[in-house]
Amino acid sequence: MTRTVMCRKYGKELPGLPTPPYPGTKGQEIYRTVSQQAWSEWLAQQTMLINEKQLNLAKAADRKYLQENMEKFLDNQDHDRASGYIPQN
Numbered sequence: 001m002t003r004t005v006m007c008r009k010y011g012k013e014l015p016g017l018p019t020p021p022y023p024g025t026k027g028q029e030i031y032r033t034v035s036q037q038a039w040s041e042w043l044a045q046q047t048m049l050i051n052e053k054q055l056n057l058a059k060a061a062d063r064k065y066l067q068e069n070m071e072k073f074l075d076n077q078d079h080d081r082a083s084g085y086i087p088q089n
Helices: 024-033 036-052 060-074
Strands: 004-006 013-015
Touching: 004 024, 013 036, 036 060
Parallel strands: none
Antiparallel strands: 004 013
8 A cells, every 4th residue: 555645745645755765854754744746846856957057966055955945846935947947737
């Protein structure tokens, strides 16, 4: 049986992640509050941001930028998008 979570992005019960995506408390929080669908959408968005903005994940500032935008994305707040990104309807 698939584990479900009350997804903080969509505000409804959806299938959850199979394992925490990060170690520690942040990973546990995401595991408990983010659906597989929302996390997959964030990973696609993250990839576009990394590529377009030429982020270097070895730099703390670039990791912080992604973390801040992940929180905004998952909380349905205004976040940076790749300039060529067109949301699906």
